[in-house]
Amino acid sequence: MTFIEYLIQQTINALSLGSIYALVAIGLAMVFGILRLINFAHGDLMMVACYVAFFLISSGIGFGPVFILSILAVTLLGILMERVAYRPVRGAPDVIMLLTSLAVSIFIQNIFIMFLSPVPRSFRNITPSFLDIVNKWGAVGISNINIVTIVITAILFILLTLFVTKTRLGTSMRATSENLIAAQLIGVHIDRVILTAFAIGSAMAGIAGFLWAARLGKIDPLMGFIPLLKAFVAAVIGGFGSLGGAVIGAYVLGFAEIFLIGFLPPSLSSYRDAFVFVLLILVLLIRPNGILGSTEREKV
């Protein structure tokens, strides 16, 4: 494999990994931008989508309907989460909201552990088999799952951008994220905006869950934790609350991770998740508000 081929191969891998992080990070950033809530239960939505698919697939309705139903299910779960747990603590100190979402996450994970056992289950027979095919171009091997991941993410970005800039609800969302109280004063229906943010974020997390599980080939009740942490890092690197920042942060992280594995001696590659957090601390040292974070000073 020549150096150029190596570079192409790794770039595709990094883009695909970064795309999954971006899908998770967007939902986090959207909710954070409006509510200043860091949603720890966001990663569990990935897991729930996969489990719903796991049990629906045996009904024999085919992958398409199963996929749509699973995404629908997590969208509803996201809305339910907001309604039951987050709305009552809305406006509470940031720490209280963060801890509430931590409790919601522990709750969901343990419900699945209790009823379905913590044993991992295979996800191989659920996603269409063409995803596992590896296309060879010279020494470069690109599996279909990587291509599908990148393409789906790109389409979702375009749709989301159109939604946020061209529709009334999207504009309301931007206004709310700019200033919640002012938005309310000019007649924006806050509850509807927040519900929409949770719905979109949850659906994207569900899609990311499918892509993540298709890469790993198995699912378990705690599978959402690592991608969630990575999405946190991505969102923080990008500047929490900014959608563009979250996407940039996610790809920075994807590239950093893939190229770290490439350059680190094999004995250190199992430490790669630790390096991800070292990277986070380094970025925060230089830019305490992230790459695209506003440097606006707090008014007294």
Place this chain on the structure above:
Amino acid sequence: MSEFIPSSSPKARWTTAVALLVVSALFVFGINAYGKINPYLLRVIIVMGINIILVLSLNLSNGFTGVFSLGHVGFMAIGAYVSSILTLTLNTKALNLPDLPAWLAHVQMGFLPALLIAATLAAMIAFLIGIPLMRLSGHYVSIATLGFLVIVHIILINWTQFTRGARTFSGVLQYTNIWWVYLWILITIYIVWRIVNSPYGRALLAVRENEIAAYAIGVNVLRSRLLAFVVSAFLTAIGGGLLAHYLTSFSPASFYFTATFNIIIMLVVGGIGSINGSILGAVLVTLLSEILRNAELGITLGTIKIPPVYGLSQIILSIAFILIVIFRRKGLLGDSEIDWSGVFIKLIPKN
């Protein structure tokens, strides 16, 4: 927040004295029955005592400075692993950790020096990571300290030469008894109380309430937070060392997310920013988890046998937690202390 209790006021003295008394009473009860006490009950009391230390030290950093760390269990892990490596007998070391470097393989220390070395190491690490982290505001610091926990976890799993990796670290001598726990609870309460009721502690509270105003009147925000973080890491590592020398075997999974959540529940239930609250929270949640743990393992009610249900205790704890933050957001005590002075004035004859 509610009004401060100035350290010179009798109220503050009473409050702390009574906090000490409550803990003492608990332990006198345990110790009196030491010979004949049900070993299970003794175990619950010791675990409760260690939890009191952990929650109090977490409160020092999270309750009084407003910097909410999610990574304290990382310091607990450092305390547990380092102190255990130092106290292992040479035979156990040769058997369980054959690849230790020579300078460690031939060392076997007493319990107290091992604890102190481990805690000092944790405090030094807290100092190093604290310098960049304490500058960050609210959310960023929570995520970054969570990152610290993940880093510690990954190192524990991969540094098999020192930690046996993800496998159980066993063969630790059971040094921790009720006396050690008692001693460290007293030290912890004293340190936290002294810090909170000092000019320095006032600076911390000022920072928590309004960072910019505190800065404007000349409080060194970074230094105040850093000192609280470092002291808190030291005490947390002591708690971890005590736990390790009580359980005698543990693994990296013992010091991860579940532990973090359980300690935070204790802190929030009691009331963030209250010393009495920390003790109350630790006592209540330890008892509740103990009951739930038994339920989880399956109960036999007459002829009906309820099978084990794993995850049940965490489900109930998380529901309880959500209900508390919705209906009693500041915890049972908020950030005030229990005013016991009234009770005691009645008991003590006026002179």
